[in-house]
Amino acid sequence: MRPTPVHLSGKIVRALLRALALVAVVATLWPSYAAALPTFNRQTGQNCQACHAGGQFPELTPYGRLFKLTGYTLGERTLPFSAMAVVSDSKVSNTTKSDDPKADFQKNNSLIFTGASAFAAGKITDNIGAFLQVTYDNYAAQSDDGKFHGHTSADNMDIRYADRSIDASHDLIWGISANNNPSVSDVWNTAAAWMQYVPVPSPTSSRFIDGNAPYPGLAAGGNIAGLTAYAYWNQMLYVEVGGYRTAKGVASFMSAGVAEGDKTKLKGTNPYWRATLTHEWGPHNIMVGTSGMIADVFDDPLDTSDLSSVHHFRDIGVDSQYQYLLDPHTVTVQLAYTRDRHRVPGFLADQPVADINGDPLPNTNASDKVNVFRAKGSYIYEAKYGTSLAFFNQTGTSDSALYDPTRVQGNISGNPAVRGWTSEAFWTPIQNIRLGLQYTVYDKYNGASHNYDGFGRNASDNNSLFFYVWGAY
Amino acid sequence: MNTQRLTLLAVMIGMAAGCANEPRSRDIANPNVSGETLALQVCSNCHGATGNSKSPNFPNLAGQQEVYVVAQLSGFKAHSRQDPAGFEYMWGISHNLTDKQIQELAAHFAAEKPERQRIEGKPERIAAGKTIFTGGIPDKGIPPCASCHGPEGNGNATFPRIAGQHADYLVKQLTVFQRTNDRPEGSVMKTVAHELTHENIENVAAYLQAVPNQ
Numbered sequence: 263m264r265p266t267p268v269h270l271s272g273k274i275v276r277a278l279l280r281a282l283a284l285v286a287v288v289a290t291l292w293p294s295y296a297a298a299l300p301t302f303n304r305q306t307g308q309n310c311q312a313c314h315a316g317g318q319f320p321e322l323t324p325y326g327r328l329f330k331l332t333g334y335t336l337g338e339r340t341l342p343f344s345a346m347a348v349v350s351d352s353k354v355s356n357t358t359k360s361d362d363p364k365a366d367f368q369k370n371n372s373l374i375f376t377g378a379s380a381f382a383a384g385k386i387t388d389n390i391g392a393f394l395q396v397t398y399d400n401y402a403a404q405s406d407d408g409k410f411h412g413h414t415s416a417d418n419m420d421i422r423y424a425d426r427s428i429d430a431s432h433d434l435i436w437g438i439s440a441n442n443n444p445s446v447s448d449v450w451n452t453a454a455a456w457m458q459y460v461p462v463p464s465p466t467s468s469r470f471i472d473g474n475a476p477y478p479g480l481a482a483g484g485n486i487a488g489l490t491a492y493a494y495w496n497q498m499l500y501v502e503v504g505g506y507r508t509a510k511g512v513a514s515f516m517s518a519g520v521a522e523g524d525k526t527k528l529k530g531t532n533p534y535w536r537a538t539l540t541h542e543w544g545p546h547n548i549m550v551g552t553s554g555m556i557a558d559v560f561d562d563p564l565d566t567s568d569l570s571s572v573h574h575f576r577d578i579g580v581d582s583q584y585q586y587l588l589d590p591h592t593v594t595v596q597l598a599y600t601r602d603r604h605r606v607p608g609f610l611a612d613q614p615v616a617d618i619n620g621d622p623l624p625n626t627n628a629s630d631k632v633n634v635f636r637a638k639g640s641y642i643y644e645a646k647y648g649t650s651l652a653f654f655n656q657t658g659t660s661d662s663a664l665y666d667p668t669r670v671q672g673n674i675s676g677n678p679a680v681r682g683w684t685s686e687a688f689w690t691p692i693q694n695i696r697l698g699l700q701y702t703v704y705d706k707y708n709g710a711s712h713n714y715d716g717f718g719r720n721a722s723d724n725n726s727l728f729f730y731v732w733g734a735y
Numbered sequence: 736m737n738t739q740r741l742t743l744l745a746v747m748i749g750m751a752a753g754c755a756n757e758p759r760s761r762d763i764a765n766p767n768v769s770g771e772t773l774a775l776q777v778c779s780n781c782h783g784a785t786g787n788s789k790s791p792n793f794p795n796l797a798g799q800q801e802v803y804v805v806a807q808l809s810g811f812k813a814h815s816r817q818d819p820a821g822f823e824y825m826w827g828i829s830h831n832l833t834d835k836q837i838q839e840l841a842a843h844f845a846a847e848k849p850e851r852q853r854i855e856g857k858p859e860r861i862a863a864g865k866t867i868f869t870g871g872i873p874d875k876g877i878p879p880c881a882s883c884h885g886p887e888g889n890g891n892a893t894f895p896r897i898a899g900q901h902a903d904y905l906v907k908q909l910t911v912f913q914r915t916n917d918r919p920e921g922s923v924m925k926t927v928a929h930e931l932t933h934e935n936i937e938n939v940a941a942y943l944q945a946v947p948n949q
Contacts, residue, residue, distance in 0.1 A: 306763075307827010324790070328780045336777055338764030338831060388756040426759060428775045430785045430847075542789045544853070545903075588903060589792055589820075 305337035316592030316642030333424030334391030356723035370467035415519030442516035443484035452581035476656035481575035487513035545588035632658035677709030770839020791901035804841035856941025864942025905940035
């Protein structure tokens with residue numbers, strides 16, 4: 263594959279330089295040990311890098327994992343509020359193969375205020391702690407006159423009860439988590455809820471950035487309500503099991519702000535499980551794990567009267583993470599693979615589909631399989647200068663239901679394959695701010711390398727550059 | 736639904752108001768939590784339950800001199816020890832410790848048995864380190880480490896145990912002593928370390944990690 267190069271325009275270069283200059287000034291003036299820190303820092307009094315590997319939030323160090331598994335209760339009760347905000351700029355390589363570039367690539371090559379999150383997080387009692395995130399999306403919706411409108415809704419939420427029995431010969435941490443996103447309770451960065459880490463802007467110019475490329479995940483997604491129980495024995499074996507339901511009643515706050523039509527409505531209680539083996543030696547630690555979920559998701563969130571109108575998903579994943587943490591070096595290697603089996607509701611199976619010329623295609627499938635593999639390696643020096651390289655590969659069964667003869671986002675093969683690479687360089691001048699530059703290249707998109715949409719658009723036309731500034735306080 | 740929400744809120748406020756679990760607390764600002772509990776529930780996350788840490792980022796504390804640990808924790812708390820490992824990890828953790836907790840923490844780790852460490856340096860490096868440890872470098876006026884830290888490196892009161900310490904940690908701390916004033920209580924080490932080359936430091940650290948624990 264020969265990726266199409268993306269050239270930085272003068273506009274993006276100027277924006278980049280302005281942002282760099284601003285950060286450089288702040289970094290110079292900031293004391294080496296920042297006095298004002300986000301809520302967990304205030305609670306423990308420690309730097310971000312104590313819990314986050316090389317300071318690259320949200321990936322956790324062994325210490326950070328223990329902090330989370332013990333229910334965010336280590337430290338002292340303090341003002342439990344934090345905030346973060348993201349400014350970003352996305353640029354798609356080729357915007358010419360489109361009927362309406364302004365709609366297909368909104369805010370392309372424009373520095374935008376992407377959104378922000380507010381957190382209420384930290385220790386509540388000796389055994390209870392919480393991590394509650396509410397996120398404002400500055401580009402959540404667009405009205406007919408083209409104006410964007412912001413919207414705020416519940417994001418990741420995790421409320422825990424945890425206890426720990428430990429002496430010289432044994433260590434058992436156990437707890438219960440009430441959360442709204444399967445695997446958000448997890449402590450390894452290869453978990454579905456955490457591997458994709460940079461907030462993704464909503465304008466369509468960001469549709470091809472790494473955050474929107476395939477990540478191993480769980481089909482049920484977030485904003486549902488679950489209760490899981492977990493145990494971590496001798497820092498070697500971790501097991502977690504739980505169930506998820508539609509967020510309603512006392513748990514309705516877990517989907518607060520999400521439009522009724524956008525909610526995931528689940529039939530009954532849907533099981534989730536997770537098991538890992540971990541080992542730490544010297545500056546090295548490794549995890550090998552598996553996770554999965556079986557979920558029945560209503561096709562229409564606004565009409566859940568017909569119990570047979572559900573999509574049945576069975577997701578099973580395996581993942582592994584290796585870390586080398588020895589100041590000033592941080593090395594991380596992550597591997598994750600999920601197999602998703604999706605059985606569609608009866609009324610959507612075996613349906614006739616015609617192509618753009620009116621010629622019949624095979625009827626739609628009763629079930630599909632999608633496999634996603636992602637590998638990522640990263641290196642960070644002095645918790646400041648980092649680089650990473652990731653590979654992603656999504657494969658699956660062809661299904662006429664995926665046939666979509668529209669420009670840019672279309673799919674004429676009916677195959678879900680997407681494959682590519684993302685490289686990233688980032689700089690954390692002070693522990694509260696990260697600047698990152700990602701470049702994602704595709705050699706397959708929507709099932710093909712060339713002409714995947716039927717209008718001449720190639721996978722490499724979607725290659726995207728993404729610049730972000732991410733701050734937390 | 737409002738009743739349910741109010742009940743949930745009341746329960747959460749009730750839990751927040753009390754429910755201290757002092758025998759297994761991780762609260763670093765509660766003076767009623769014993770040093771023993773803090774050692775197991777908090778310190779163990781980095782230093783190991785017995786003071787034998789896995790990661791060389793964090794020093795082994797098992798068998799460490801009690802007086803020395805008290806001095807270091809007090810130094811972290813008072814912000815007089817300012818090396819990066821100190822302020823990044825230890826300032827906040829030690830901020831609210833009482834004198835009693837500090838004493839109990841020091842006693843806990845002093846009573847633990849050090850584990851043998853992996854031998855990582857080449858034999859020549861370890862031998863060169865042993866020469867410095869036992870005989871110093873007379874040409875440069877560098878005294879033997881053993882003269883203060885004891886013939887086995889077990890330390891004595893304010894002089895810490897350095898036998899069986901992670902080599903990487905020793906290299907970093909010797910560098911701190913040599914190049915900074917971040918550890919003023921260890922100013923005697925600034926004089927000692929001043930003439931050490933990086934090779935000298937690597938050698939003596941490799942020897943000390945390898946030296947059999949007594």
